Amino acid sequence: MNTVAPPKKASFKEQMHLAREEAIIQTVNRLLAEKGFESMTVDEVAASVGIAKASLYKHFPSKEDLAAAAMVRIMQRTQDMLVALPPADPPMTKLRAVVRWTMEVQLQGEMPSLPHQNSTLRAALMNNRAYLDRLMEVSDTLGGWIQAAQADGTMSSKLPPVVVLYTLFARACDPVVEFLKAGGLYSDAQIVDFVLESCFEGLAAR
Amino acid sequence: MNTVAPPKKASFKEQMHLAREEAIIQTVNRLLAEKGFESMTVDEVAASVGIAKASLYKHFPSKEDLAAAAMVRIMQRTQDMLVALPPADPPMTKLRAVVRWTMEVQLQGEMPSLPHQNSTLRAALMNNRAYLDRLMEVSDTLGGWIQAAQADGTMSSKLPPVVVLYTLFARACDPVVEFLKAGGLYSDAQIVDFVLESCFEGLAAR
DNA sequence: GTCTATACTAGGATAGAC
DNA sequence: GTCTATCCTAGTATAGAC
Numbered sequence: 454m455n456t457v458a459p460p461k462k463a464s465f466k467e468q469m470h471l472a473r474e475e476a477i478i479q480t481v482n483r484l485l486a487e488k489g490f491e492s493m494t495v496d497e498v499a500a501s502v503g504i505a506k507a508s509l510y511k512h513f514p515s516k517e518d519l520a521a522a523a524m525v526r527i528m529q530r531t532q533d534m535l536v537a538l539p540p541a542d543p544p545m546t547k548l549r550a551v552v553r554w555t556m557e558v559q560l561q562g563e564m565p566s567l568p569h570q571n572s573t574l575r576a577a578l579m580n581n582r583a584y585l586d587r588l589m590e591v592s593d594t595l596g597g598w599i600q601a602a603q604a605d606g607t608m609s610s611k612l613p614p615v616v617v618l619y620t621l622f623a624r625a626c627d628p629v630v631e632f633l634k635a636g637g638l639y640s641d642a643q644i645v646d647f648v649l650e651s652c653f654e655g656l657a658a659r
Numbered sequence: 660m661n662t663v664a665p666p667k668k669a670s671f672k673e674q675m676h677l678a679r680e681e682a683i684i685q686t687v688n689r690l691l692a693e694k695g696f697e698s699m700t701v702d703e704v705a706a707s708v709g710i711a712k713a714s715l716y717k718h719f720p721s722k723e724d725l726a727a728a729a730m731v732r733i734m735q736r737t738q739d740m741l742v743a744l745p746p747a748d749p750p751m752t753k754l755r756a757v758v759r760w761t762m763e764v765q766l767q768g769e770m771p772s773l774p775h776q777n778s779t780l781r782a783a784l785m786n787n788r789a790y791l792d793r794l795m796e797v798s799d800t801l802g803g804w805i806q807a808a809q810a811d812g813t814m815s816s817k818l819p820p821v822v823v824l825y826t827l828f829a830r831a832c833d834p835v836v837e838f839l840k841a842g843g844l845y846s847d848a849q850i851v852d853f854v855l856e857s858c859f860e861g862l863a864a865r
Numbered sequence: 866g867t868c869t870a871t872a873c874t875a876g877g878a879t880a881g882a883c
Numbered sequence: 884g885t886c887t888a889t890c891c892t893a894g895t896a897t898a899g900a901c
Contacts, residue, residue, distance in 0.1 A: 470884090487777060488777035489775040489777070489778075491695070491697030492775060492778060495877060496875090504884095504886090505885065505886050507880090507885075507888095508885050510878065510879075511884055512884090514878095515877080516876095516877065516878090548862075567834060570837065571693060571694035571698050572695075572698060607863065607864055608864055609863065611860070612862070615839075615842070616835070616853045619834075619839065623834050623835050628825075628832070629825045629826055632825045633821075633822065636821070638821070647818055647819070647822045650817055651818060652862060653861050653862050653863045654815065654817070654863055655815070655857075655859050655860040655861025655862075656754075656815055656823055656826065656858060656859050656861075657751070657813065657815065657859045658813055658814055659815065659865060676866090700893080700894060701894075701895065701896085702895090710867075711869075712895090713866095713869085713896085714866065716895090717866055717867080718866090720896095721895085721896085722894095
């Protein structure tokens with residue numbers, strides 16, 4: 454008996470494996486948001502997850518891969534958020550919702566900060582297919598909405614779409630959010646509203 | 660003879676000393692802009708300046724002090740720029756000029772990036788009187804202009820002045836500039852115009 | 866105040882037992 | 884695939900001669 458491999462048990466084991474990796478990635482994500490790639494240490498990740506450092510390296514072959522996995526995950530979450538938006542909404546409404554969402558993630562301390570120009574992480578990401586694919590799809594989706602919004606007259610046509618795209622991406626790591634949060638004068642909801650206002654309406658009076 | 664200390668020679672020596680330190684700070688400034696505090700190494704600084712690492716440590720007692728000196732210098736440059744603006748210009752004009760200047764500095768590769776939340780540099784700066792004094796004076800000057808611009812109706816009054824202040828500061832390290840520069844599609848002048856446009860006029864059509 | 870040489874430590878990665 | 888123990892490089896900082 455039992456000459457046939459039991460698929461359920463294998464699947465269970467695999468699920469445990471994936472759950473563990475998910476826990477790791479979540480921790481890495483938080484630490485990346487908190488201190489950035491360079492200041493985050495693998496010891497710290499291991500301690501925070503509650504496993505030995507060597508075990509971490511069984512899951513991910515390097516610190517860069519560890520961080521890249523977290524970056525892929527946030528990109529995936531972004532993609533999921535995009536497809537969950539009401540398709541019937543006008544493009545400008547969807548773009549505002551996107552920025553709002555990224556700032557909420559940031560306020561939760563779950564938005565990993567951009568790797569710096571020279572970072573080894575940047576290089577790793579530029580060779581990471583999973584990351585680049587998601588980044589490209591997100592860019593395409595947003596790019597389409599930007600062009601549509603410019604076409605229907607709700608978005609300024611003075612800026613090339615790529616400039617708008619980068620400007621929206623930049624809001625995901627806007628230090629203004631962090632500063633206002635640290636100041637403690639305003640609620641999270643107010644901070645989101647302020648940054649949205651400055652982003653879309655501008656600083657000059659209308 | 661020569662019982663009186665020769666002030667000229669002492670001054671010359673001191674000037675050499677200051678010139679050397681200025682060269683160091685300039686190098687540090689560039690490296691901070693290029694790679695950030697964590698990725699910048701003291702070896703690299705020493706090599707780039709062309710002196711031995713131990714000599715560096717005669718000038719500055721630690722890597723943090725080294726970086727802090729560069730941060731003080733950029734703050735000083737900012738202060739100097741502010742006082743050089745035509746006093747008769749309307750406040751909104753001056754604020755635009757400030758943002759334009761910070762972006763030009765960034766495009767020159769001379770704008771050190773903000774230290775991350777958890778960075779040891781951040782802690783050092785928060786204990787650095789020279790830095791904090793300059794930061795506060797710059798903030799006060801800009802804050803005054805912001806209130807004046809809101810009062811004369813050229814700047815939106817929907818945002819608290821401190822939010823506007825942080826938003827302007829954030830433009831000094833806006834990743835949009837870096838991205839557009841890396842893209843190579845636009846000239847420096849165009850990049851500056853685009854970011855200024857998005858910052859003051861906003862993304863929504865007017 | 867500059868150098869060469871070196872001490873010391875943090876931190877990324879691995880060996881090898883279970 | 885988890886652990887403990889260890890390796891080893893990179894990088895901050897210092898000693899000591901000139």
